[in-house]
Amino acid sequence: ANNGYDLWLQYKKVENKQLLKEYTENIQAIQFFGNSETIKTALKELNIGLSGLFDNQNLFENDSPKNHLLVFGSESQLDTTYLNLIKTELSKVKKDGFVIKQIQLNGNSQIVISAKTDVGVLYGVFRFLRELQINNSLKDINIVDSPKIDVRILNHWDNLDRTVERGYAGFSLWNWHTLPDYIDQRYIDYARANASIGINGTVLTNVNANALILTPQYLEKVKALADVFRPYGIKVYLTARFSAPIEIGGLKTADPLDADVIKWWKDKTAEIYNTIPDFGGFLVKANSEGQPGPQNYGRNHVDGANMMAEALEPFGGIVMWRAFVYSEHDATDRAKQAYSEFVPYDGKFKDNVIVQVKNGAIDFQPREPFHPMFGAMPKTPLMMEFQITQEYLGFSTHLVYLPKLYEEVFETDTYREGKGSTVAKVVDGSLHNKKITGVAGVTNIGNDINWTGHHFLQANWYGFGRLAWNPHLKSEDIADEWIRQTFTNDENFIIPIKKMMIQSRETVVNYMNPYGLHHIFDTGHHYGPGPWVGSLPRPEWNPTYYHKADGFGLGFNRTKTGSNATAQYAPEIAKMYNDISTTPEKDLLWFHHVSWNHKLKNGYTLWDGMALKYQEGVNEVEDMISLWNSMEQYVDSQRFKEVKMMLNIQLKEAKWWRDACLLYFQQFSKQDLPNGVEKSS
Numbered sequence: 001a002n003n004g005y006d007l008w009l010q011y012k013k014v015e016n017k018q019l020l021k022e023y024t025e026n027i028q029a030i031q032f033f034g035n036s037e038t039i040k041t042a043l044k045e046l047n048i049g050l051s052g053l054f055d056n057q058n059l060f061e062n063d064s065p066k067n068h069l070l071v072f073g074s075e076s077q078l079d080t081t082y083l084n085l086i087k088t089e090l091s092k093v094k095k096d097g098f099v100i101k102q103i104q105l106n107g108n109s110q111i112v113i114s115a116k117t118d119v120g121v122l123y124g125v126f127r128f129l130r131e132l133q134i135n136n137s138l139k140d141i142n143i144v145d146s147p148k149i150d151v152r153i154l155n156h157w158d159n160l161d162r163t164v165e166r167g168y169a170g171f172s173l174w175n176w177h178t179l180p181d182y183i184d185q186r187y188i189d190y191a192r193a194n195a196s197i198g199i200n201g202t203v204l205t206n207v208n209a210n211a212l213i214l215t216p217q218y219l220e221k222v223k224a225l226a227d228v229f230r231p232y233g234i235k236v237y238l239t240a241r242f243s244a245p246i247e248i249g250g251l252k253t254a255d256p257l258d259a260d261v262i263k264w265w266k267d268k269t270a271e272i273y274n275t276i277p278d279f280g281g282f283l284v285k286a287n288s289e290g291q292p293g294p295q296n297y298g299r300n301h302v303d304g305a306n307m308m309a310e311a312l313e314p315f316g317g318i319v320m321w322r323a324f325v326y327s328e329h330d331a332t333d334r335a336k337q338a339y340s341e342f343v344p345y346d347g348k349f350k351d352n353v354i355v356q357v358k359n360g361a362i363d364f365q366p367r368e369p370f371h372p373m374f375g376a377m378p379k380t381p382l383m384m385e386f387q388i389t390q391e392y393l394g395f396s397t398h399l400v401y402l403p404k405l406y407e408e409v410f411e412t413d414t415y416r417e418g419k420g421s422t423v424a425k426v427v428d429g430s431l432h433n434k435k436i437t438g439v440a441g442v443t444n445i446g447n448d449i450n451w452t453g454h455h456f457l458q459a460n461w462y463g464f465g466r467l468a469w470n471p472h473l474k475s476e477d478i479a480d481e482w483i484r485q486t487f488t489n490d491e492n493f494i495i496p497i498k499k500m501m502i503q504s505r506e507t508v509v510n511y512m513n514p515y516g517l518h519h520i521f522d523t524g525h526h527y528g529p530g531p532w533v534g535s536l537p538r539p540e541w542n543p544t545y546y547h548k549a550d551g552f553g554l555g556f557n558r559t560k561t562g563s564n565a566t567a568q569y570a571p572e573i574a575k576m577y578n579d580i581s582t583t584p585e586k587d588l589l590w591f592h593h594v595s596w597n598h599k600l601k602n603g604y605t606l607w608d609g610m611a612l613k614y615q616e617g618v619n620e621v622e623d624m625i626s627l628w629n630s631m632e633q634y635v636d637s638q639r640f641k642e643v644k645m646m647l648n649i650q651l652k653e654a655k656w657w658r659d660a661c662l663l664y665f666q667q668f669s670k671q672d673l674p675n676g677v678e679k680s681s
């Protein structure tokens with residue numbers, strides 16, 4: 001049985017006999033240089049990996065001659081004979097990047113893995129194991145790869161009572177009760193999985209969590225986790241509740257300009273670094289959804305962020321200050337608030353502050369136009385915040401391959417420095433030469449055996465990490481790698497399953513939010529459909545605020561004749577979105593209030609076209625099911641069955657979405673369903 005616990009680190013025996021021969025001939029022994037914990041970790045992983053892939057525990061212990069070595073070590077440790085042979089490649093490596101190269105020495109081919117740092121060597125070792133897992137030949141292997149982003153980080157929305165906000169794969173991994181003394185193997189496997197894709201940071205706590213995590217009792221537990229993660233190159237970060245000086249410090253205020261408050265944060269920070277010398281820094285949600293912040297004291301985001309940044313500066317820590325601000329100030333269009341509150345402060349933040357911006361201006365919808373802040377703050381580092389957990393995408397029950405969504409956002413052109421100013425270039429710092437760069441992902445993992453609840457959603461964790469390493473990668477290539485490592489190298493499985501994964505993102509858009517509809521989820525939990533008036537007190541919490549259905553039509557007018565949110569984009573983009581005829585139809589109802597009888601490009605009216613899209617989504621899930629059912633021979637029985645059951649739930653719910661939304665909107669359109677749309681039963 002395979003319960004999925006091993007993720008993409010399955011290290012199953014290489015089935016292709018010829019390749020197996022090539023691999024084992026090329027790797028007869030391991031030689032390593034250096035003895036840091038990280039180097040030892042790399043060795044340990046090689047042993048786990050190779051003994052699995054070669055199905056031979058004693059591979060390196062027999063007496064046969066060993067002419068072909070696998071050699072690894074960092075630039076400062078590696079033997080000069082090897083160094084000389086990889087000089088050119090090594091000079092191209094940046095930061096924690098690595099070289100993997102086949103060289104010839106004394107008439108024998110050898111493989112050298114090296115880097116400027118030990119963590120780079122570890123990344124190289126993981127990459128090397130991946131090459132074997134995905135069945136690439138080692139002949140003339142010559143890989144140089146460096147991360148394009150500095151901070152590649154998971155955000156856990158984990159509370160201290162182990163509940164996870166918007167978490168759908170069990171409870172929190174962090175067992176605060178048994179920490180610091182009990183080290184669950186899971187913490188180590190978590191670190192392995194993250195390091196294997198280059199993730200180098202983790203925020204352990206929820207942005208909405210209370211301040212207790214900053215008390216000595218908890219810091220001791222955090223230290224234990226930091227000690228586990230360190231050899232894997234993963235730094236620990238914490239959320240810092242703005243009002244902590246009041247709640248755990250006994251002060252009367254949390255005013256960022258108050259001398260006692262400033263001193264409190266300085267002392268607290270020093271205390272943290274005393275416990276965890278390589279602590280990463282703070283993630284802060286301030287003045288959003290009721291969380292405290294500098295505005296409570298008549299101050300602004302810069303005052304708050306810089307105060308914390310100053311405390312972290314001597315230790316090399318950073319502040320990730322979130323731009324997801326959502327309060328009652330701008331009730332006309334919530335989409336405009338973050339830009340309005342942050343863009344005027346461009347250039348005012350200290351060097352160790354990075355502003356963390358969600359991919360879209362509303363909230364992790366199945367599809368959102370890119371956030372207008374990207375590209376609009378040339379003097380401020382901005383990091384991307386993606387959601388890996390599927391708050392608005394069917395939780396952990398719907399198969400949706402999110403790297404496709406991430407890729408769409410990264411590839412979008414902001415036009416801020418003319419054509420080609422993609423979001424990826426904003427985030428990797430190349431468009432405006434940023435001091436720090438980062439990509440954060442609100443993680444989808446919990447203590448479910450398979451980590452993510454649904455086997456396929458492991459791919460979203462995996463793909464997030466790969467894109468955080470390099471936001472220019474293709475989601476399709478990532479899917480390919482992931483399938484090979486997680487399931488099989490058999491093309492009969494890979495080709496159709498990859499296609500299904502790539503399509504799955506559009507499928508969920510089709511059955512939930514076609515043509516730019518958004519936030520029509522049931523209020524509160526955000527699981528199923530709920531386009532009707534919810535029970536919430538604030539108008540912008542009600543789905544009707546977002547879709548604005550009426551007798552005329554549907555959609556939110558954000559053009560210059562409406563909320564004018566389009567003005568927050570570069571002129572080229574604003575122009576495109578202001579005009580219904582140039583607005584891409586995928587974003588139609590995001591930007592326009594459109595007549596039910598508006599003619600779509602395919603010739604249907606909006607009403608008919610929308611109804612057909614909902615049906616298309618349902619049909620696509622049916623296709624996913626029949627495809628999956630035909631794949632049984634390629635998958636172990638446990639994972640096969642579990643995925644199958646999940647897909648059946650997804651189908652039921654796709655129909656639920658279709659029926660609920662069409663019945664609801666039909667009250668306004670007052671039109672029949674077009675042919676081809678199944679009537680709800």
Ligand code: GCW
Nearest residue numbers: 157165166207208285324363
């Ligand atoms: O997506 C919304 C969620 C909240 C979340 C908030 C945020 C952590 O519904 O649960 O709170 O965003 O990102 O701060």
